[in-house]
Amino acid sequence: QVQLVESGGGLVQAGGSLRLSCAVVGIIASSNTMAWYRQAPGKQREFVARIRSIGYTTYADSVKGRFTISRDNAKNTVYLQMNSLKPEDTAVYYCNKYPGMDYWGKGTLVTVSS
Secondary structure (H helix, E strand, O other): OOEEEEEOOEEEEOOOOEEEEEEEEOOOHHHOOEEEEEEOOOOOOEEEEEEOOOOOEEEOOOOOOOEEEEEEOOOOEEEEEEOOOOHHHOEEEEEEEOOOOOOOOOOEEEEEEO
16 A cells, blocks of 8 residues: 655745655655655645656746755655745645555645745
8 A cells, every 4th residue: 555654844944844754655755756745725736846757857937046856765765855945935835646546644744935
């Protein structure tokens, strides 16, 4: 059974940094394209970043140059390093396969204050 457990969110001031983690259970993260998504209040869920099994990464234009997706194969965990955070980055962040599965974890809330 697949489980995705996101963690690492919190309240941070604009310009600050956070590192999100996604513990993956039931699938091998390194054998799949894994991604981070986010959903801001009142908005639809959107793609943030993805990492292919061969390690290639792709980012949404809104986070390019500020966010970095990575993976620890031994821990079967996917990370999202977020730097230079902006208030518009405030959202619940989720990890999932790319494209996303029907199953979604609970996500982790990131709040960026101005």
